[in-house]
Amino acid sequence: MASRLADSASPYLRAHAGNPVAWYPWGTEAFAEAARRDVPVFISIGYSTCHWCHVMARESFEDAATAAVLNAGFVAIKVDREEHPEVDEAYLAAASAFTRNLGWPLSVFATPGGHAFYAGTYFPSEPRQGMTSFRQVLAAVTEAWTARRDQVEQTAQSVVAALAAVREATTAADALPTAEDLGRTAELVLEREDRQYGGFAPAGAGMTTPKFPMVPVLRFLQSPAFADHVPDVTAAALRALRAMAASPLHDDVDGGFFRYATRRDWTIPHYERMLTDNAGLLEVALDAGEHAIARGIAAFLIDVLQQPSGGFASAQDSESLIDGARSEGGYYAQDAAGRGGLQPPAIDGKIVTGWNGMAIGALARAGARLGETAFIDAARRAADAVLEVNVAPGGRLHRASLDEIISPALATLEDHGLLASGLVALAAATGEIAYAQTARDLVDACLLQGPRPAAPGGGDPVLAAQGVASAPAVSDGDHPSGPAAVADAAYALWLIGAGGRYRDAAASVVRTHAARALAEPTAHGALLRVAAALTGAPRQLVVVGGTAADPLTRAAGGQAADVFATVTAAQARQLAGAGFTLFEGKTGDIATAYDCRDFACRLPTTDPAVFGS
Structure with missing residues (x-):
């Protein structure tokens, strides 16, 4: 029984390998x-740093009596949502037909054909505060299955049909959003x-309203397209960042940010720390000019999340052991000296391809602009690890992979796009x-799969065989959606001269989803940022022949630009020869800067004073 999960590429599944529940992996x-x-x-879906997943595991899945009921009347599947995001998305959508309180652990009951007929989230071991116990739910589902098949x-077929209809309902816009539309x-x-x-909350929100960083939205608000005619929008992102950095959401000891706060004033964090949030906030801090915050986040990524293999772990847990007892957040409540004698919370060492792409891109850009070669070295180590192992x-x-064991799950559209964007930055x-x-x-x-970008190999094969809709989500969570990620990567390739077809591809994705994004901006910040980039002429800065310590390189790196590249003359020739035309004709025996607007470059300069230094 344990052997089905013990060799998984997921720490979450490995943690359940010893349960008395006869778990199967997804398949x-x-x-x-x-x-x-x-x-x-x-189907039980969660992830390794999920607090309530731990609670339900201790209360129910480690309980022999509950496991006996589950084993006798069901086939139980354990899914790591980070390893199988398409499975998670499909069953979250199905669960929305049964509960408004979506989250994890996600508990789904399905037919042998994989079609959901009931779902919920955390169920306690005993009835309390109006909540049905897990054993009661199992009994009710068993009764329905045997007496009312x-x-x-x-019900299951109705949910499948409704979700399929929603997946097909995409309204394409006739034209790209204008700068005025986006403003x-x-x-x-x-x-x-x-x-x-600081941050964002519904009108009239009470003090117990949770607050999330909402990184994709902050990145949209930082779009250069708004700098002139909607300046306060850019300032709102800065206000949000500063509010979070001055609050308990920010760990002053090692520079990382927690997942979210349970109160409107950013207090009482939910203490898990995610790679995605911190990689995204590094980008926010960098563009906001908050370099101390940016350096702190980079240190957290490298010192805490980067694994010996070079890849970045997915997250750090909220729980730790203090004096023999489990404590949520107790470790983080200590100062640096207090933490010295404690075991840090566990790391989810799973190396997720796309999330590593986010960290690679953020560290590469931060290293280039701040003159921190250690950041670039860390990004290179991660890129090499992902490309070797995943x-x-x-x-x-x-x-994903874990301990150099590759997951059977194929990379998603999001993985391809996020990794590609990170590699362009690197x-x-x-x-x-x-x-x-x-x-x-x-x-x-991804562009060769048909009229819309899609991951090679199609969606999850098990969902496809069951007829369960699994198209990539178009709304953002704590990181860009799959379509937005590919659009951003295509635009990034165009910026370095890969060709107009990449800009066209980015524009096509934006047109497809623009109507929904404009109507629901807080759920589509990443796509809207690409849309904003498409409205203007980009600024491209290339420094040839300079080191990170050269005054010209430092001065150019401090400029606001859509892409900042540092290359040797030989590298410029190689890149140009491979079809990246931004680097054509770029030479220099000493540090030489080329300041370009939409590929039209000013005369090269070796004078840092040109950039105000």
Whole structure:
């Protein structure tokens, strides 16, 4: 029983390997067994740093009596949502038909064909505060399955049909949003700003309203397109960052940010720390000019989350052991000296491809602009690790790995886009052509799948066989959606001269989703940022022949630019020869800067004073 999960590429699944529940990993075997036994499937979805996942595991999945009921009447599947995001998205959508309180652990009951007929989140071991116990839920589902099978299957088919209809309902805009359209949309976001505590909250929100960083929205508000005609929108992002950095959401000891705050004033954090949040906030801090915050986040990424292999772990847990007892947040409440004698909270060492792409890009850009070569070195180590371990022998990119064990889950659209964007940034920071070429290959693989970008190999094969809709989500969570990630990567390739077809690809994605994004801006910040970039002429800065310590390099790195690249003359020739035309004709025996607007460059200069230094 334990062997089904023990060798998984997921720490979350490994943590459940010793449960008395006869867990199966996600795959066809579990559904085949449910069909053979004619029993429903229980799908439990979570992740390793999820506090309530830990609680439900201790209360129910480690309890022998509860496990006996589950094993007798169900086939149980354990899913790491970070390893299988398409599975998570599909069942979250299905769960929305049964509960408004979506989250994790996600508890789904499905037919042997994989179609959900009931769902919830955390169920306690005993009834309390109006909540049904997990054992009561199991009994009710068993009764429905045995006595009212027709009704159960009708419900399941209705959910499948409704979700399929929603997936197909995409309205394409006739034209790209204009700068004015996007400015008005940004002002709508600004109407939700919490002027008292920073960040964003609904009108009339009480003090117990949770607050999230909302990184994609902050990045949209930082779009250079707003700098002149909607300046307060850009300032709102700065106010939010400063409010978070001055609050308990920010760990002053090691520079990282927690997942979210449970109160409107950013107090009482939910203490897990995610790679995605921190990589995104590094970008926010960098563009906001808050370099001390940026350096702190970079230190957290490198010192805490970077693994010996070079890749970045997915997250750090909220719980730790203090005096033999589990404590949520107790470790983080200590100062540096107090932490010295404590075991730090566990790290989810799973190396997720796309999330590593976010960290690679953020550290590469921060290193280039701040003159911190250690940041660039860390980004290079991560890129090399992902490209070595998360690529199968046949060349197919996979979603994740753990301890150099590759996950069977293929890389998603988000993985391809986020990794490609990170590699473009790393190529700009190092001048190394291989990173740019790999980024181009990743994006090309997604653009060749049909009229809309899609990950090579299609969606999750188990969901596809069951007829469960699993198109990539178009709204952002704590990081960009798959379509937005590919659009951003395509635009980044165009910026370094890969060709107009990449700008066209980015524009096509934006047009497809623009109507929804303009109507729901807080859920589509990443796509709106690409849309904003498409409205103007980009600024491209290239320094040839300079080191990080050269005054010219430092001065150019301090400028606001859509891309800042540092290369040797030989690297410039290689990049140009490989089709990255931004680098054509760029030479220099000493540090020489080229300041370009939409690929039209001013005369080269060797004088740092040109940039105000």
